Amino acid sequence: MIIRAENLSFCPLIKEETMKKKFVFLVLFFLIISCTSKSKIEIVNSLRLEESDSLTIAKVSVVDISPDGKKMLITDGISGIISQYDLISGKIINFLKPPKSLVDSLAFSDWELPIGFQRNYVFVTREEFKKYRPEFNTDILFNNHFVKALYYNNSDIVVSAYLDAPFYCKETGYNKLTWTILFVYDKNLTYKKIINLHKIPASSQPQPFGICFNNNNLFIVTSNYNAGISNLFSDSLGLISHYDENFIFVKDVANMPERIMKYGFKYSITDNISTIVSDGTDTYFALNYLNYIGFLNKDKKIILKDYNYPTEINFENYNNYLKQNGINIKKSNWVEKVSNEEFIKYFPVSVENIFNVNQNIGVEAYKRNPINQEVSEVSIQLYNKKGDVLKQNNIDYINNNGILQYLTYNNNNNRLMLFRKDSEKGWTMEVAKWE
Amino acid sequence: MGIRICFVLLMLYSLNLYSADETYYNQLKSKVNLQKDEQLVVLFQNIGNCSRCYIVPMEQVRKLKNEGKINKFRLLALVVCDRDIELNIYKKQHDWKYYMFRDDGKGHKRLDSKLSTYLSVFDYYGKKIYEME
Numbered sequence: 001m002i003i004r005a006e007n008l009s010f011c012p013l014i015k016e017e018t019m020k021k022k023f024v025f026l027v028l029f030f031l032i033i034s035c036t037s038k039s040k041i042e043i044v045n046s047l048r049l050e051e052s053d054s055l056t057i058a059k060v061s062v063v064d065i066s067p068d069g070k071k072m073l074i075t076d077g078i079s080g081i082i083s084q085y086d087l088i089s090g091k092i093i094n095f096l097k098p099p100k101s102l103v104d105s106l107a108f109s110d111w112e113l114p115i116g117f118q119r120n121y122v123f124v125t126r127e128e129f130k131k132y133r134p135e136f137n138t139d140i141l142f143n144n145h146f147v148k149a150l151y152y153n154n155s156d157i158v159v160s161a162y163l164d165a166p167f168y169c170k171e172t173g174y175n176k177l178t179w180t181i182l183f184v185y186d187k188n189l190t191y192k193k194i195i196n197l198h199k200i201p202a203s204s205q206p207q208p209f210g211i212c213f214n215n216n217n218l219f220i221v222t223s224n225y226n227a228g229i230s231n232l233f234s235d236s237l238g239l240i241s242h243y244d245e246n247f248i249f250v251k252d253v254a255n256m257p258e259r260i261m262k263y264g265f266k267y268s269i270t271d272n273i274s275t276i277v278s279d280g281t282d283t284y285f286a287l288n289y290l291n292y293i294g295f296l297n298k299d300k301k302i303i304l305k306d307y308n309y310p311t312e313i314n315f316e317n318y319n320n321y322l323k324q325n326g327i328n329i330k331k332s333n334w335v336e337k338v339s340n341e342e343f344i345k346y347f348p349v350s351v352e353n354i355f356n357v358n359q360n361i362g363v364e365a366y367k368r369n370p371i372n373q374e375v376s377e378v379s380i381q382l383y384n385k386k387g388d389v390l391k392q393n394n395i396d397y398i399n400n401n402g403i404l405q406y407l408t409y410n411n412n413n414n415r416l417m418l419f420r421k422d423s424e425k426g427w428t429m430e431v432a433k434w435e
Numbered sequence: 436m437g438i439r440i441c442f443v444l445l446m447l448y449s450l451n452l453y454s455a456d457e458t459y460y461n462q463l464k465s466k467v468n469l470q471k472d473e474q475l476v477v478l479f480q481n482i483g484n485c486s487r488c489y490i491v492p493m494e495q496v497r498k499l500k501n502e503g504k505i506n507k508f509r510l511l512a513l514v515v516c517d518r519d520i521e522l523n524i525y526k527k528q529h530d531w532k533y534y535m536f537r538d539d540g541k542g543h544k545r546l547d548s549k550l551s552t553y554l555s556v557f558d559y560y561g562k563k564i565y566e567m568e
Contacts, residue, residue: 051520057520058482078483080525135497136490140529143486164486340550423517 039391041380041416042433047400048092049265049419049427055083055095060406060419061209064150066187069412071196073149073157077209080145082159082190087410090429096189098144098161101351106165110195121167123387129166132174141176142166147208152184153216156192160220177193180206182218182247195247206241210285213277219253219296221276221285240276240296242286253296257287259315264267279356282385286363288350289314291384293361302387307365307379308349318346344370355409357434358426360384364407366397378404380416382434391434457546460561467509467534474508474564475557479543481515482525489529492554495567504565505556513538 051057061077071093074083083095106123110315126138142164143186152158158356163181168174182195197220210221222241240254291309293302327338353364360382367377375397384389395418398405402422410417410431418430468507469475476499478492483515499505510533516522522537549568 056518056520056524058516058524078521093506135494135529140486421517426518 001359022068039393039435041393041395042435043418043430044433045431047429047431048425049085050091051426052092055081055092057081057083057319060128060421060427062148063406063408063419065408065410065412066151067154068239069410073151075146075149075159077147080143080147080161082149082157089201094189096146096159096185098146100139100142100144102144102163103142103165103192105292106272120171124166124168124174126166128168131173138166140268146183148211150213152213155187157185157187157189158211158213159185160211180208180220182211197243197247197249210240210276212278212282212283213274214283215329217250217274218243218247219278219283222252242296252295254285257290257294265360275354277354277356277361277393279359281359284354284361286351286354288352289347290351293354293363302361302385304351304363304365304381304383305387306389306392307381308367309351309365310347310349314346316435317345321346340373341370343366344373353407354372355407356411357382357409358411358414360390362409378407380407380434393434401425401430436559449530457561460557463511463536464561466536467511469509469559470507471559472507474505475506475558475559476505476510477542477546477555477557478510478512478537479514479515479548479553479555480525488553492567495554499556508556509534509551511536513542515540515542 004154020049036319049057049275053085056079057074057076059076060074062073063074064073065087066072070087072085072087074085075081076083076418079097079099081095085091086091086093103384104125104127107125107128109123111123126142130138144164145162147160147162149157149159159271160180160182165177166174166179166391180197182197184192184195186192207221220241220243239256240252242250242253244250276283282298284302285296286293287312291304291311293304295301321342322338348370349365349367351363353362355362355364361384363381363383365379365381366375367379368374368378378392378395378397380393380395381389384390395404399420402420402425404418405421406419408417409415414433416430416432416434418432420428422428460473463469463475463477467475476496478496480489480492496505496510500508510546512531512533512535514522514525514535515538517527519537522535525531526535543550546555546557547563548566551568552566554565554567557563
């Protein structure tokens, strides 16, 4: 067999070129696949949260991760207790129940009454109250409630709370007053001070569920149940107020969205604020049934998309339903006339939570079934601040660890944190990659 | 013929509804050991309720008793919560000395009450006497 010399040198060249083409093709193929393939969520760890006889969590309402990423603060919106957990072991570090003794001390303090309340109110002790209203159990009636606990200033913890206090009024007698205050604790949950926020020149009151800090400046939702319903028809209604680092009121930074003002709503606005978030650069908020995220101090909105978020059409259809059924939203009891089934028919999707994901914005939304009002789908999306959807996935509402109750993101280790509750197992924290 | 079928279907439907309610009511009745001359006062509670949502129904019970509208009765709270441990905490928090059972959120429907109802009073046979919302 004769093999020519030129063939000897030429054949490998052809093979090499073919290999290069194949390689380039493969690289392109994988690039295309990786660009078009969907993001995915992979659970990498499941951790049972410790509970004890003295600390049982009924609801994980808020979770905040410590600046060093080693601990988390859980606020139980039902019991009003805050607890600090080790993020690695899931063990309790410490916890705190709202102090009751504070209620009595107000009677001897020079605290100013919240704006909007009559000037002739006088704080009294629980003992005095009981003397004149013996039918009430004062331990139940005056039940202070922690609502949202956040790490603050790298060393402290700020907790917003509802404070119940007994008062006397010459015209109306003995009664109860509830308003919002902030407690400041150190990282060991040792008491430092109380802050009374009610010195604002607005008709609405600060609400403890809607607080966040941006460089030690406080932003707080200021509408309340009364203002939310009765003032819906005023020209403007404060929604979020800004307080400086000394907790002095600066100004209102957001008003009630026009769409809510125009149509009224089934629920009070306090039930409709999803979250207010600061990422160190921006502060932004979302309401349950609006399809955008609003930025404070900037005339900027991110429109939520690629999911069935409520739009103007949902609001118009809902408004037509109210009209057809003779439901007058200017009457005080109109809210009760709209059943949950009907409401969910018009608003099946709600924004449940928003969270900072390395200066991008995570959005968690629920889709509900109008027949049984149960959650049928949970969607999470990641937006950049230009409003582009970077990732989108669905999450199981129910799995072996129970029903999804809360979801947030840990920016220290870039993991999603899902909190699930099972009637037998208790609480499980799932840690997941979102890639 | 058509009317007969409709009638039979309607009977079956109402029978089915009645038996579902009756079963649940009988369970409650047996748990609280309700006697024939007694009424069952049911408070609908949720562990997430504020103190007012507990105080107002208790005030109403007191009022009904003072007005003589309820005399011999058993007081029962149906509390919406997920775990028995949560129910026990709620019981302790409210210093509750009467009957208290966990409700899976369907208590209102099973007792044929609106979701906004916070207090219902039934006679021994399950007939609703009062309802407050």
